[in-house]
Amino acid sequence: MLSNQEVAEALLEKFGDQVFDFDEPYGLLTLSTSREEIIPLLEFLRDHKTYQFIFLTDITGIHYPDNVEKEFMVVYHMHSFVHNFRVRIKVSLAEADIHIPTATGLFASANWMERETYDFFGIMFDGHPNLKRILNIEEMDYFPMRREFPLEDATREDKTDALFGR
Amino acid sequence: MADIELLPHNVPANADLPELVEELTTLNLGPTHPATHGIFQNILKMDGEKIVSGEQTIGYIHRAFEKIAERRPFYQITTLTDRMNYCSSPINNLGWHMTVEKLLSVEVPKRAQYIRVIMMELARITDHLICNSILGVDTGAFTGFLYVMQKREEVYEIYEEVCGARLTTNMGRVGGMERDLSTTAIRKINEFIKTFPPVLRELEKLLNRNRIFMDRTINVGPISMERAISYGFTGPNLRAAGLDYDVRVMNPYSSYQDFEFDIPVGQNGDTYDRYMVRNEEMWQSLKIVEQAINNLPEGPYYADAPEYYLPPKKEVYRSMEALIYHFKIVMGEIDAPIGEVYHAVEGGNGELGFYLISDGGRTPYRLHFRRPSFIYYQAYPEMCKGSTLSDAILTMSSLNVIAGELDA
Numbered sequence: 001m002l003s004n005q006e007v008a009e010a011l012l013e014k015f016g017d018q019v020f021d022f023d024e025p026y027g028l029l030t031l032s033t034s035r036e037e038i039i040p041l042l043e044f045l046r047d048h049k050t051y052q053f054i055f056l057t058d059i060t061g062i063h064y065p066d067n068v069e070k071e072f073m074v075v076y077h078m079h080s081f082v083h084n085f086r087v088r089i090k091v092s093l094a095e096a097d098i099h100i101p102t103a104t105g106l107f108a109s110a111n112w113m114e115r116e117t118y119d120f121f122g123i124m125f126d127g128h129p130n131l132k133r134i135l136n137i138e139e140m141d142y143f144p145m146r147r148e149f150p151l152e153d154a155t156r157e158d159k160t161d162a163l164f165g166r
Numbered sequence: 167m168a169d170i171e172l173l174p175h176n177v178p179a180n181a182d183l184p185e186l187v188e189e190l191t192t193l194n195l196g197p198t199h200p201a202t203h204g205i206f207q208n209i210l211k212m213d214g215e216k217i218v219s220g221e222q223t224i225g226y227i228h229r230a231f232e233k234i235a236e237r238r239p240f241y242q243i244t245t246l247t248d249r250m251n252y253c254s255s256p257i258n259n260l261g262w263h264m265t266v267e268k269l270l271s272v273e274v275p276k277r278a279q280y281i282r283v284i285m286m287e288l289a290r291i292t293d294h295l296i297c298n299s300i301l302g303v304d305t306g307a308f309t310g311f312l313y314v315m316q317k318r319e320e321v322y323e324i325y326e327e328v329c330g331a332r333l334t335t336n337m338g339r340v341g342g343m344e345r346d347l348s349t350t351a352i353r354k355i356n357e358f359i360k361t362f363p364p365v366l367r368e369l370e371k372l373l374n375r376n377r378i379f380m381d382r383t384i385n386v387g388p389i390s391m392e393r394a395i396s397y398g399f400t401g402p403n404l405r406a407a408g409l410d411y412d413v414r415v416m417n418p419y420s421s422y423q424d425f426e427f428d429i430p431v432g433q434n435g436d437t438y439d440r441y442m443v444r445n446e447e448m449w450q451s452l453k454i455v456e457q458a459i460n461n462l463p464e465g466p467y468y469a470d471a472p473e474y475y476l477p478p479k480k481e482v483y484r485s486m487e488a489l490i491y492h493f494k495i496v497m498g499e500i501d502a503p504i505g506e507v508y509h510a511v512e513g514g515n516g517e518l519g520f521y522l523i524s525d526g527g528r529t530p531y532r533l534h535f536r537r538p539s540f541i542y543y544q545a546y547p548e549m550c551k552g553s554t555l556s557d558a559i560l561t562m563s564s565l566n567v568i569a570g571e572l573d574a
Contacts, residue, residue, distance in 0.1 A: 025506045026268060054395055057510075058519060060534040077508060077521070077536075081409070084416050088508065109398030112544045120232075135225035135573060144233060151237045 002083040004029040007051065014044060021090075030088040035100045038076075038091050042106055045078055045087065053087065055079040056103070059113035061121035065147045071095040072123055076103075093123065102128040120145035190218055193555070197226050201559045203300060204569025208546070208562075215554045220547035224540075228573040235533040239498030240266050240474075241340055243533070248334035250537060251571040253296055254289035254514035255335045256325065261511035264419055265520040266340045269507045272471045276463040278342040279421040284355065284458045285328060285337060286420070286511075287451040291362070292318045293514030294402070294444040294451075297566040301441055302373055304563045305382045310372045317365050320358050327351040341475035342468025352459065359456050366448060374445070383438040387549045387561025394435060397545040400538050401516025403565060406443045407435030413512040424461075425454045437564040444566075473500055498528050515539050515566055539571045 004024050011019045011031065019041070021032040033041050045053035057077040065071055070092035078087050093100060102125040103110040114125040115134040122143035125131055132138060142149060191214075196207035205226040211218040231246045238246075247258040260282045267274060274282075295318055299311040322332040327350050329337040338344060347355075373379045389399070394407040404411055412429045414422045430446035432439030468475050472491050481488035494500055504526040510519040519536030542565065549565075550558035 026508075028508060030506070056398060057517070058508075058521065058534070058536045060521060062523065062532050075521070077519075081411055081416075086508070107398070108393070108396040109541050109544070112540065113398075116540075133225075135228040137225075144230065149233075151233055 002051070002080070002085045007085070007087065010048075010051075011041070011044075015041060028086055028088055030090065032090045032092065035091050035093065038074075038089070039101050039103060039106070041089065042076065042078070042103055046106060051080055051085070052082045053078040053080045053085075055081060056107040056109055056113075057086070059103070059110060059117055061117040061123050061145070063121060063146050067092070069094045072098060072121060074100055074117065074123060098122060099124045099126050101126050102131075104128055119143075122146070195555075195558075197223070201304065202562065204567065204572070206567070206569055206572060208558075210555070210558070212555065217550050217553060217555065217558055220550060220558075222543065222546065224543070225573055227569055231574045232533055232535065235530055237529055239500070239528050240502060240530070241495065242498070243530070244338075245334065245336050247535075248336055249570050250535065250574055251293070251514055251518070251539075251568045252333060253566075253568055254293035255333065256285045256289040256337045257293075257511060257513050258518065259335060259337045260286055260420070261509070261513065261518055262520060263338050263340050264511065265507055265509040265522055266474075266502075267469075268509050269502060269505050269522060269524055270340070270471070270474060271503075272341050272469050272474065274342055274420075274469050275466050276421065277346075277465045278467045278469070280458045280462050281328075281343050281347055281467060282338065282420045283422065283425070284347075284455050285325070287454045287458075288321050288324060288355075288358075290451045290512075290514055291448050291455075292321045293566070294448050295366075297514075297564070298373075298441055298444050298448075299369065301383070301437070301560065301563050302369075302379070304560055305379050307372060307376075307379070310369050314365060314369055317358075317362055320354070320361070324351060324354045324358065327354060339468065339475055341471045342466070344476075346467045347462070355455065355459050359452065359459070362452060366445075366452075370445060373441070380438065382557075383441060383560060383564070384436060385434070386437040386553065386557045387564065388434050388436040389545060389549055390435060393545070393548070394542075397548075398541040399516065399545070400542070401512065401514070402443045402447060403435075403440055403542055404516065405430065406432035406439035408433055413510050413517050417510065419509075419511060425457050427451075427454050437560050440564040501526060501528055502530075510536070513538060515568065515571065516542070535574055537571045537574055539565070539567045540574070543567050543572060 007029060008022050015037060018037040019031050019033050023030045057079045060075050062073040072093040074091045076089040102114060114128055117123050118131055119133045119136055120143060191212040193210045193212050195210055196202040197205045207223040208220050210220045235243045244259050244262055247262045248255040250258050295314050299314045302310040325335050326332050327348060329335050389407055391408045394404050408431060410429045410431045427450040430443045432443050476495055477488035477491055482492045502524045505524050507522045510517045516538030518538060521534040522530055523532040525531040550561050
């Protein structure tokens with residue numbers, strides 16, 4: 001049984017201060033890295049002899065408009081079947097330079113996950129073979145999951161609720 | 167005329183007969199083709215009847231659930247999850263409730279956990295039943311499909327008894343179930359346990375060792391275990407390729423550790439193996455339902471979490487406290503704690519994950535659904551490359567791609 005401590009120490013030894021912000025919300029090892037190190041990190045975990053994080057569970061994005069210079073975050077979930085161990089890796093990106101290398105070279109499944117993230121957040125995955133919208137129409141000129149994109153028509157008045165502030 | 171320059175392609179050939187040009191045909195399979203069993207499109211390049219390459223267009227029924235969820239209180243998101251894999255809605259609903267319970271650190275009583283297991287396994291049976299019988303339809307056996315439909319109907323009657331709805335179930339609540347199993351529900355479940363095996367056996371008899379069915383499905387749309395893992399396959403499709411990964415066993419939730427069941431595994435990852443894995447899973451699910459209903463623990467069917475679980479209506483009329491909680495919950499006035507949760511359940515098609523980030527408000531800050539069919543459907547062009555169109559239809563059918571889950 002792998003422990004969070006053990007994996008965290010191995011990553012610190014290999015990547016030094018390029019991995020930081022270790023945390024374990026609800027027991028799941030969570031760490032951050034820089035976009036330069038994300039692909040080497042994923043590769044290290046995938047090809048590690050004992051850990052064998054061979055499965056990329058999920059890639060998704062988050063928008064934090066108030067975090068200056070770190071407006072966007074890409075979150076990777078990886079899973080090691082041998083040890084039944086999951087790890088969550090986060091990479092923060094600035095809105096002005098919203099680029100991150102693609103993971104399609106490591107995992108075939110990253111293809112559509114990255115396309116989805118691009119589609120909703122506009123995060124550019126450099127080197128992706130076919131980075132275009134996937135769920136929305138191609139003519140769309142905005143990224144709908146960004147926080148500034150309103151969910152409802154802002155001019156509607158029948159939905160305002162003075163009492164409960166919605 | 168003499169001034170016009172002859173371009174190379176305008177120069178007449180020396181041969182008397184025009185040269186034969188080999189061309190590929192482009193075929194639009196979908197978006198509204200009956201064989202796709204849902205709204206999505208495959209643009210196939212065909213050389214005669216062989217598929218050379220394919221490209222998918224999806225998103226026809228994208229409904230922006232993740233965006234809508236950012237404006238809804240937690241209990242209202244359940245209705246969004248129904249509409250993802252609509253062949254097994256209870257798994258989605260209860261998976262979502264478990265995610266929220268994990269965020270709130272609410273412990274659900276044993277009885278509620280067992281009821282959930284019963285409903286989730288019944289849902290798995292209907293899901294696999296439809297997938298397998300539709301595979302029969304695509305190979306030319308329509309009878310089996312119509313015949314097993316009546317068993318799905320019976321499961322839907324059980325849903326109706328438990329939650330009042332049939333297809334988009336909105337089953338359960340954060341903290342438990344909305345009502346206890348009624349005597350009618352228990353009777354119907356017991357009846358189903360008795361009457362389902364003969365029907366499933368007949369479907370097996372029709373297909374399992376049927377020469378035509380075997381010829382049509384064996385070695386059709388195979389995928390190796392390595393490719394399946396790389397493509398993010400989970401659930402029956404991954405198990406058919408040979409890896410015994412099942413969330414129910416690896417990360418047991420809702421008391422799955424209490425039950426005795428096997429995980430069927432295939433070898434070749436082809437259509438026949440996927441069919442057989444689903445077939446065996448139905449038997450195993452039935453076994454789990456039987457164990458759960460026979461060992462149903464006594465006790466409450468919801469957790470003592472008044473802030474999150476709607477009080478009984480009777481209480482609301484009588485007591486002030488219940489009225490306040492009722493009002494606060496219905497108006498979405500309950501703030502959730504700050505946290506970040508990933509919770510996965512074994513859905514009909516594989517690992518159905520909920521990645522929930524709460525910033526302490528009444529709605530999620532961000533909610534992401536890890537939808538198994540969205541992730542594995544991208545392997546489809548690779549799987550049907552070089553096969554004939556009719557085999558490609560079977561491959562798609564055996565992958566059990568559900569358009570609602572694909573597009574969210």
